Amino acid sequence: MSATRAKKVKMATKSCPECDQQVPVACKSCPCGYIFINRKLLKIKHSEKSSPFTDEDQLRALVEANPKTAIRDLAADLGVSAMTVACHLAAIGKVKKLDKWVGTTPIDG
Known part of the structure; x- marks a missing residue:
């Protein structure tokens, strides 16, 4: 060879x-x-692929109805991913403080 x-x-x-x-x-x-x-x-x-989430008013209503709801529970209720809910919560000015969702703007009173 x-x-x-x-x-x-x-x-x-x-x-x-x-x-x-x-x-x-x-x-x-x-x-x-x-x-x-x-x-x-x-x-x-x-x-x-899920349909794009555009109803921030529905998300705001769910959070205000029960401020202690977890992101995963909100995502399950809305039929979207937890990351989508987290992004939209930030967009509407909601942050988690002491296990509750609260607005980022101070309340005048």
Whole structure:
């Protein structure tokens, strides 16, 4: 066996539906521009997306009705993530002090 002889390596390939070119399985796109997407993963990502939360008045009403409610409970009631609730609480000026949600502006009185 000579030292110059190259070892032939077999590689798993897939066929591009656009140009019928064989590309390695690990590639995410074909040289022709076609992008291989895992359709199952794409369906999961679309089903996990929730509608954008825009009703800060509803959030404010829930917090004022029970100021000791946890962010996770508010998120479950509104059907959004806890991070979304936290961001909107900050946007409407609510902070947690001594286990209660209070406004950030001082009350004149």
